[in-house]
Amino acid sequence: MCTRCLKLVGEPPDEVTERKVTKETLYTKNKSFSVSCSESIGKKGIVVYRNKFDSWLIDRAEAKGVEILEKSKVDSIKINGKVTVKLEGGKEFESNLLVGAWGASSYLHKFINVAPPKYYTSISQELKLPPGLVEERFNEPEIFWDGNITTNGYFWIFPRKEGVNIGYMEQTTKAKGIKEKFIKIIQNHPIISQKLKGSEEMKINGRSLFGHRIAENYLDRFHGDHFVLVGEAGGLINSLTGEGIYYALKSAELAASIISEGEYSEKSLGRYTELCYSELIDNDLKYSAKMAKMMFGHKPQFHDRIMDAMLELTEENGEIKKIMESMFSSVEYGQIYNPLMSKKGLLIRKLGLLGVMKMISR
């Protein structure tokens, strides 16, 4: 979880924080490089178990008077001058406003006539390691940009106190075959297989393996008559890194500032979409989406050449190193994309003019 999230919600207590993070190690097919967090930004962030972090947030919401209904699935929504939400089992609630915060699930969008964001499919697993091995082998999050694993993201290993969380994402809406591929990566990847040697699956609520959706990109608008969409329900996520917690928290804060005015017409709530653009998209998500388009979705061999070139330039050029440090220090992506583009001559030397054209003409 990045520094910007912590600025919004404060530092969770020690029992929620698994590990503090100040750098990440990046691996490509042929190289590896440790990127420290940008000095001006300070400590990068923390690793948490989401169930513990979310419980901490829920406790704070309850203390402010919010009523939480657990295990209550919304089955349908009707908006007709007012909002009616029906739960599985038939119980209904009425209100003047709907805040859609249902994440990357696309089931509920149809009730508000909004096309859901496209999504990636990801798989993750919790593993336990014998005492001492987490420190010996990891210490910091490790990111693998490897075209044989995925050309639309990365494989990650996030160290916790006694084990690691691992996973990767694919640009597909079909879960078929992902688990088998995941197991093969863990068993056969030359670095990953060694780092995970001796690990055992660790169960959380009876499961160790998890399938997820991750939204691909943001929607055009995040409001309508009597509703707003926050977080991944609006596709508010960094398309390059898959980080979405900050955007979920910040969009909720922006929505609250508009909702508190008490006007819920489509016109009044339009201010919320404007705020999402000015605060989250125009200087940030627009650029991470551009970078994801440039860097992802190529054939595996070209993907690996791009990623190798990026790491070589990080090693060779102080300015590129600073740009890469910013990329892992939760700054707005406009501050990364524009300086990076001003250095495209260096990338041309590595990939050739045609190669760079192939990236930026998409």
Ligand SMILES: Cc1cc2nc3c(=O)[nH]c(=O)nc-3n(C[C@H](O)[C@H](O)[C@H](O)COP(=O)(O)OP(=O)(O)OC[C@H]3O[C@@H](n4cnc5c(N)ncnc54)[C@H](O)[C@@H]3O)c2cc1C
């Ligand atoms: C494996 C993985 C790792 C990630 N790592 C990071 C990371 O390191 N940093 C980062 O910033 N982001 C990360 N993300 C992204 C981040 O988790 C999300 O972007 C963020 O949680 C979005 O918040 P949200 O509130 O919009 O949605 P969510 O956190 O997904 O919450 C949506 C909630 O709505 C509920 N819901 C859905 N449908 C219904 C329904 N019909 N009825 C009732 N409830 C419903 C869901 O059960 C869920 O509780 C990761 C995502 C994945 C999948």
